[in-house]
Amino acid sequence: xxxxQWAMPSVKLSESDYCELTVWxxxxxxxxxxxxxxxxxxxxxxxxxxxxMRLYSWHPHTISLGGFQAFSETEGLAELVGWPIxxxxxxxxAIVHGSDLTYCVxxxxxxxxxxxxxxxxxxxxxxxxxxxxHRGVAAAMVDAELAxxxxxDSFLCFNRRAFGDVxxxxxxxxxxxxxxxxxxSAQRRLAGVVLQHGSLLLRRHPxxxxxxxxxxxxxxxxxxxGDPSEVVEGWLRxxxxxxxxxxxxxxxxxxxADDPDIxxxxxRYSSDDWLRRR
Amino acid sequence: MEQSRRYxxxxxxxxxxxxxxxxVGVSAYAVEALTDLVFMQLPEVGAMVEAGESFGEIESVxxxxxxxxxxxxxxxxxxxxxxxxxxTLGEDPYGSGWxxxxxxxxxxxxxxxxxxxxxxALVGGDAH
Numbered sequence: 001x002x003x004x005q006w007a008m009p010s011v012k013l014s015e016s017d018y019c020e021l022t023v024w025x026x027x028x029x030x031x032x033x034x035x036x037x038x039x040x041x042x043x044x045x046x047x048x049x050x051x052x053m054r055l056y057s058w059h060p061h062t063i064s065l066g067g068f069q070a071f072s073e074t075e076g077l078a079e080l081v082g083w084p085i086x087x088x089x090x091x092x093x094a095i096v097h098g099s100d101l102t103y104c105v106x107x108x109x110x111x112x113x114x115x116x117x118x119x120x121x122x123x124x125x126x127x128x129x130x131x132x133x134h135r136g137v138a139a140a141m142v143d144a145e146l147a148x149x150x151x152x153d154s155f156l157c158f159n160r161r162a163f164g165d166v167x168x169x170x171x172x173x174x175x176x177x178x179x180x181x182x183x184x185s186a187q188r189r190l191a192g193v194v195l196q197h198g199s200l201l202l203r204r205h206p207x208x209x210x211x212x213x214x215x216x217x218x219x220x221x222x223x224x225x226g227d228p229s230e231v232v233e234g235w236l237r238x239x240x241x242x243x244x245x246x247x248x249x250x251x252x253x254x255x256x257a258d259d260p261d262i263x264x265x266x267x268r269y270s271s272d273d274w275l276r277r278r
Numbered sequence: 279m280e281q282s283r284r285y286x287x288x289x290x291x292x293x294x295x296x297x298x299x300x301x302v303g304v305s306a307y308a309v310e311a312l313t314d315l316v317f318m319q320l321p322e323v324g325a326m327v328e329a330g331e332s333f334g335e336i337e338s339v340x341x342x343x344x345x346x347x348x349x350x351x352x353x354x355x356x357x358x359x360x361x362x363x364x365x366t367l368g369e370d371p372y373g374s375g376w377x378x379x380x381x382x383x384x385x386x387x388x389x390x391x392x393x394x395x396x397x398x399a400l401v402g403g404d405a406h
Binding site: 066067068089090091092115116117121147152162163164185186187188189190191 | 287288311312313316317330335337338339340341342343344346401
């Protein structure tokens with residue numbers, strides 16, 4: 001098998017493109033609120049002409065569907081009965097949120113890495129591969145040959161292998177198709193901004209005995225004490241370096257404050273019209 | 279060099295037809311950038327669209343992209359075969375890969391879009 005390691009975007013930034021990466025870390029929130037906050041992040045990124053990033057988790061644990069997935073697909077999986085479900089604006093497959101760290105990067109459309117979907121994937125995913133390899137973990141990005149070989153119509157994102165997904169080679173039963181997938185992402189491409197969602201699996205979800213029971217960094221990357229937070233810190237530093245500027249952390253500031261626009265959009269994301277649109 | 283087409287910055291093209299309607303599609307540059315298209319949602323005939331507002335969506339393997347109306351007006355025709363033959367968008371983006379036809383509310387709106395030279399400059403000279 002051939003793999004593309006430590007991938008970089010195809011477009012090399014010039015000094016005039018260098019910019020800081022601003023990151024928020026939000027407390028756990030519901031699916032509709034998280035989607036509404038990401039939409040607000042995208043609007044601000046477009047106006048400020050800078051890449052912005054939000055890291056968050058989910059409470060309660062939630063299934064998120066890709067923008068084009070049929071709602072009826074959730075009905076065939078007994079383990080998902082009773083779970084909150086939200087539809088993302090981005091594409092890709094369904095994700096079981098609860099043991100992952102979700103990110104949203106919003107990149108203004110005029111940034112050189114916004115022109116082609118794979119460049120932003122390479123920037124974000126490649127930074128994680130770089131960090132994991134630095135720590136001696138056999139991580140790689142899925143190449144086109146492997147992506148073409150694995151069917152991409154599985155309901156769950158982490159059963160798919162798309163070009164650029166981050167996988168870790170591991171001697172466990174599920175280490176098929178290039179290894180265990182720990183990071184998958186999908187985009188919504190709007191006129192003025194690209195919104196990229198991604199899910200980094202931190203650990204195996206305890207409630208998903210069969211479907212969606214995927215290993216995460218804690219099981220695969222041999223991280224100290226099972227805590228992958230240092231990997232995350234290294235990933236962010238490397239991503240900021242790729243953007244050519246400092247990493248700016250917005251401490252003690254949340255997108256989940258009582259912003260009326262975000263609350264209004266959260267209502268839309270929780271509506272049946274949106275959830276069952278397909 | 280195609281002179282009759284105009285372009286939105288969001289990569290839709292628009293062409294005025296002899297009957298006054300405006301045919302709309304997606305530029306070859308944009309289709310090539312998206313790659314591996316899998317699904318498309320189009321409006322109904324009779325729908326009203328606003329310039330700069332989304333009128334449909336297209337999904338590639340890992341991205342959902344909005345399609346934006348280059349002019350305002352009523353959708354008078356939809357290329358209904360396209361969602362079942364998405365490869366047409368890449369094979370013939372300015373011909374059989376057309377997406378919708380709009381009866382424009384303001385015929386002059388087309389002139390506010392980018393001409394070929396300006397669009398080429400926007401995408402770095404590889405619009406064709």
